[in-house]
Amino acid sequence: MTTTANEITYRLEQKRKVQADFPGPKSVALTERRKAVVAGGVASSVPVYAADADGGIIQDVDGNSFIDLGAGIAVTSVGASDPAVVGAVKEAVEHFTHTCFMVTPYEGYIAVAEQLNRLTPGDHEKRTVLFNSGAEAVENAVKVARLATGRDAVVAFDHAYHGRTNLTMALTAKAMPYKTNFGPFAPEVYRMPMSYPFREENPEITGAEAAKRAITMIEKQIGGEQVAAIIIEPIQGEGGFIVPAKGFLPALAAWAKEKGIVFIADEVQSGFCRTGEWFAVNHEGVVPDIITMAKGIAGGMPLSAITGRADLLDAVHPGGLGGTYGGNPVACAAAVAAIGSMEEYDLNRRARHIEELVLGRLRRLQSEVGIIGDVRGRGAMLAIEFVKDGTKDPHADATKAIAAQCLKDGVIILTCGTYGNVIRLLPPLVIGDELLNDALDVLEAAIRAAA
Structure with a gap:
């Protein structure tokens, strides 16, 4: 019940x-x-x-x-000390706190991947990789897209926030406090206009028309065949909780599919029931090629992930993805418990x-x-x-x-x-x-x- x-x-x-x-x-x-x-x-x-x-x-x-009213920036969605999460962490930590999944793997990592493959949009075959932070997930999603497509260019949007590492600073739009005096930034990142209904010069512009505006600029300034990935927050976070006009995301995703571009949904802040769906893209039926996750995933424990098409993630050579702490066993136990609480409640x-x-x-x-x-x-x-x-x-x-x-x-x-x-x-x-x-x-x- x-x-x-x-x-x-x-x-x-x-x-x-x-x-x-x-x-x-x-x-x-x-x-x-x-x-x-x-x-x-x-x-x-x-x-x-x-x-x-x-x-x-x-x-x-x-x-x-x-x-x-902050939840640690959308992290403690199940509460700051959800009993199921606390119990799972206590039980896990009594056995081992770390072995490194790349050395001695463990079931918890697989269990989280199974849950994410189940919950993320689309019924296609999927693969998951676990990391520590949202920025790390974004970096690896871009790595996968570039390797799988053989292209370099990445498209991000006005008002975007994707992290504070070098590549994610390049993707992030706001200069102060995130980028000022921290350059030079990673190359081959291009910024396009976002659908921002409240601040559109033409208040009548539709989501599809706003998408066409961005696509036209991509074609003119980069060329669709040169783009490895489009990355977008379905609802922008730090940029102002901007909800794009209806039709904006589906039009971008459809064009990306047509051009062989990897469509990455950055759901670090908007994922895990935050918007009334498991992921914000669900509101318009968009199925990303790769989805990045963190924040609400593990009830406050540090964990992030990318889940995407099996052909994309499996294209990466062994050892090309991972990290010492990625998918820490205690954080994995917390994630399984947190997802369980999300469903129970x-x-x-x-x-x-x-x-x-x-x-x-x-x-x-x-x-x-x-x-x-x-x-x-x-x-x-x-x-x-x-x-x-x-x-x-x-x-x-x-x-x-x-x-x-x-x-x-x-x-x-x-x-x-x-x-x-x-x-x-x-x-x-x-x-x-x-x-x-x-x-x-x-x-x-x-x-x-x-x-």
């Missing part, structure tokens, strides 16, 4: 509680220790330090309880319920305040784009102020967007309605204050 999110029993009380001395003395002391030892280039969104987390609550070292249905609840409230608010330009998203991957009243000019200052006020009142939210003017909502999919509505009350109050 399916367990609903509102029926789950938690260790921590699912209520927010913030004391007056915020951040508290223990968090202040940890910040001072951090300054002496942690590189300044590693930034944190909030000035408090986590001590415990459960369900939709993060508790800091000073005893404050925050409602979590029916988190696709839960994500769709969150979408209905949140978008209804936000769109009513949008009609009342002038600084909300757009409300968008799918499932529990939702966004508010803030603008200066009566315009489409990005309002980054309001966005920062709203996020800061929410944190002060006990709600952790994340910002994003090319222009720094988007609040993204990524709650754990197991969050209860009462807690979620409380968080939305805080968010609404902060927006009204900023407006």
Whole structure:
């Protein structure tokens, strides 16, 4: 029998509680220790330090309880300490923490591959490789595409985010803080215009027309026969939770197939029930050649993967793919357990319920305040784009102020967007309605204050 999110029993009380001395003395002391030892280039969104987390609550070292609307950037979809994941990790770690799958393989790696081959779109024969991070998955997807096609060029899109390694920085669009002064970048990466309905010069442009615009530029600037891969986030993450117009993704995928181009769906942030489907491409019936995954895959343990057509992945010579820690046995156990919890709790249905609840409230608010330009998203991957009243000019200052006020009142939210003017909502999919509505009350109050 399916367990609903509102029926789950938690260790921590699912209520927010913030004391007056915020951040508290223990968090202040940890910040001072951090300054002496942690590189300044590693930034944190909030000035408090986590001590415990459960369900939709993060508790800091000073005893404050925050409602979590970030889920560690879409990672803890099944909750920060899902009992099934915790149990699987404990059981796995009692046997061995590492042998390296490339040396002494183990069943857990195979079990995860079986699950991913089952869950990813398409009924074709598939193969899977496991890695550590989303960026590593993207790098290897591009490697596979280049080897399999014998071509070099890779197409990415405006507003894209694919990682912070050298190749993935080249694929990523935003300069600061991700690319500035870190070049030169990997060559043969080309950027094309994204379908961004809210900011299109022609608001009537369809998804198919936006795809044609990009395809025409590819043909003119590169030549379709020179392109190894097209890589795209079905819903862009860091770029602002941009949902392309309907028809954009299918048209790109169809053209790629016609030209022998590997179509890579970067589902690192949008995968694993986040959008109300196992993967965001499912909303339009797109079947990628390769799909990259990470974040929500393993309940918080570091794991990533690429799953794709067997002929593509099997084209790579033995030893061409892998890594020392890729598919760590403890992370594999966590992934199998997390996928089991996603199915037990029916988190696709839960994500769709969150979408209905949140978008209804936000769109009513949008009609009342002038600084909300757009409300968008799918499932529990939702966004508010803030603008200066009566315009489409990005309002980054309001966005920062709203996020800061929410944190002060006990709600952790994340910002994003090319222009720094988007609040993204990524709650754990197991969050209860009462807690979620409380968080939305805080968010609404902060927006009204900023407006």
